[in-house]
Each structure stands twice: as C-alpha cells, then as structure tokens.
Amino acid sequence: MTQVGTITREYWINVTGGSVSAIPVGTTPTGVTALTSFTSPSNWANSYGERVRGYIVPTVTGVYQFAIAGDNDCELWLSTTNSAANKVLIANVAGWTPAGNWTYQPSQKSGQITLTAGQRYYVEALHKEDQGDDSLSVAWTVPGGGSMFTVIDGAHLAPIQ
Template sequence: LHTRVEAGAERDAFAYLGVAGHAALWVNGRRVGATLTGERLQPGAHVVAVPLRAGINEIVIKLSHPSGQSAAHLRFGDGEGRAIEGVLARLPPVLTWSAVSADGARALLAFDAALDPASATALVGTSIGAVGVAAARVREGGYLTLELSGLATGARVALPLIGLTGADGTPLEPGATAPIHHDGAGRVPGFAATWFADITLQKPVLSRIEPRIDTEFGGGSPHPSVPVDGFGARWTGVLVPNISGDHVFTTRSDDGVRLWIDEKPLVDNWTGHGAVDDSGTITLEAGKSYALRMEYFESGGPGMIRLSWTQPGGAPQVLDSSNIGSEPASDLFAP
C-alpha cells in the first residue's frame, strides 16, 4: 500500500497502525519500526515513531497474510493521538475503471478521487500509434471524458496519464496509464448500483458503478448519503459467461436478498435474517449476454451482501467486472 503525507515543516510524528496479518512500515525509502502483527484489523493497535520531512513524504506499508486477507489502517498524530496541524494526506487518484463508447469516439475514465480540471489539458494531443486525444474534460465524481480519434473496433491501447492530478494537485502514480479497449459494446465494466434510504427500494439516494457486490457494513452504511439502518440496494448488469453449462449463483446476505437472471428468479430470501447463503442454478451459454438484477435490504444491526458464482468445472468466486458490464446512462459518454 502506498500513500503520501505532506508536512509543513520537518517534525517527529506517530503512525497509528492497525493490521490484519504481518506489516512493515517504510517512510521515504527507509524502514521504520519492527514487523507488526495482528490477527484482525484494530485501528491504532500499533504506534510507531515516524520522522517526517518538510514537504511530501512517501509512505509504504508492505503486507502479508497466510490466507491473502491482509488489511491495514493508518493515521498520523502526535504522542497523544491527536491530529497534527499542517500534516495532510496526499493520496494520488487511482483509476478504478475505463470504458469506450460504442462508436469509439469517446472514453470515460473513473477515478477514486476528484481531479483537477486544469490538469486534464495535459492529455490533449497525447497519441499512441493511430489513437489520439482530441479533448479532455473532468466531470464531477472523479470522472474524465476523453474525445478520441483513430480508435478502431477491437483496438487496445494503454494511454499515458502524464500531467493529470487530483483536485489538491497530487499527481498520479509515476507511469500511470489507462487501458482503452474498443469492444463495440459501449458498456461500462461493473454493476449499475442504486442505493435507497428505505427497505422497500422507493427512495433512491445514490447511484454509482460498482466492480463487485461484496461488502460487510458492520454497523455502518455504504455511503454517507445512505442511512446506517433501514436501507436497500438494486444492482443491474449484463452478464457474459466464459463457459457454457450449469452455473451456480450464491448470495450471502444479512438481511433480505433476491436475484434474477433474464428475469428468471434464482434466489428469493426477502426476509430479515443473519448472514446466510442462498443459491440457484441456471444453464448459460458462453459469450451470450444475460440481464442480471439483484436487490437487497438491511433492516437493522450488522449487515452484509455478497454475490458469487461457480462456473462449470470451476471454484466459487465473487462475480466482478471481468464478466459484468452496465448499459451506460444516456449522458455517461457525453462530451
């Protein structure tokens, strides 16, 4: 894991770390402290003295876990755990997905943080072979729309993102690129998710693209606009399997869930309950598109939702954007 911290002046600080697994902390290329170990993530369980230099400090946490389920939580403070004035996190925006319109004239890039609109002009004139960027526009929510030329159907390029920065001026990671693939479908990778402020799915408060359905809420919610109890969600997408045959879809939910493939109900457990698995089987054809819809509600207490599938001859795995795409909203690729 990599992040940046900006300090107004050289000073000593403390890193408050929680880890699941084993972790080592590196600051500006130098290891700080001993190996840290935790059976489960407990924020602030470890405190490490850290020297910060004036300006940008490069922070790296190296993680390992026998099961691969490593995690870390990091914040900086003084010796009493209080925030330090003049010490700010500078996280580089990370590209989460990219998509190309059906005609290949535009690309949409989604980042996990807001971008600086002025920095997008640095991409204009960029070219990779026959493919060029004619215009670039930053949109609210961390989206970047590019007008392209010369992108043939089936073409794949890795577009350099040189000069693009976050809203606070933090540059992207060195060498960052965006995969541009014109598949002719014009779909966005992932599920189209709508979150509701009620369990009857009548009061929408948030819409976004999500790469997978796999979240444990604990006592919280998926977003500040969604209440911590009494909320719901609906996901839709176009499923394209890799293999023909019987596919098993499994939900794990707390509370209610229901799932349809091409309007055929596979799971229907629309009740309040603790974490439980429900499954349904359907025969699918490789390369064919199927409409998927799943709904969920959480009525109170801890909540979780996950959608997995098992393809013929395979092992269960979380269904993600490698096999799910969303039909874009009418203005998603607008210039």
C-alpha cells in the same frame, strides 16, 4: 457490446421495514455507484434499500450455479436474455445470512443454469437493510471450476445502460 468491468448499484436511504418489497425502485434513487465486483459495501448504513443490476457476461459456455448472501432480506433475479422483462427469481435470503456464507439457507442458491459465453444476461439483486450489520454479495460456480462459490468479479459484469 457493453464494456465489462462494473455493475450498477442504486440505493435509497431512509427506507423503513425489512422486506425487499419496501424498496421504492419506481422512484429516483438517493445515489448510484459502480461496483467492480458483485459485492456492496458492508456495514454501510441502516434503513436503506439497494438494487444492484446490470449484465453478467460469461466467458465460458456451460452450467453455472448462483448464490446470494446478505443481511437482511435479498432477492436474486436473472434473465434468459439481456432484457429485464425476462427476469425470474432464482435465489433469495429471508432474514439474513453471514457475509459471504453461500450455504446458510437452501433458498439462497439457484438451480443449475446454462449460460453461453459472450452473451449478456440481465441480472438484478435487491437488498433491504433494516438495522445492524449489512452486506450483499452474489457468487457463482463456473464450468470446470468445481462446486466452490466465488464472488462474480468485474471481468464478468457490465453496467446497466
């Protein structure tokens, strides 16, 4: 079983454009770091793209809802298994949202998704920063926790292998 605690952040610098389709994910990234929560550094740079990927490992079985916030364009993908081949787009940001704002655009929230405790689910967030402020965060609501979104912490994340 993969150890929990971090998720993998890959980034590419000097990437022009404002769409996630401009991120050269098929090439070697400029750098790779580990994040201890599903939040990338804010106001980090201009003209870059990043992919944050790994596994979500829930500790409670039940219904979850996900949300992504970022500046600029972002996409959130989740798999029904631990395989990236099964990922589907569950939420996205067109343009930008304020950092940590989970209700700015309807498209930034997923539908309700049932997850099983202890199972690994492949997750991937793509973020393309153009100019100005930049941020990326992914949050969820947890079973029995009400409707408040909280950033997914390292206790529920595992890095890509």
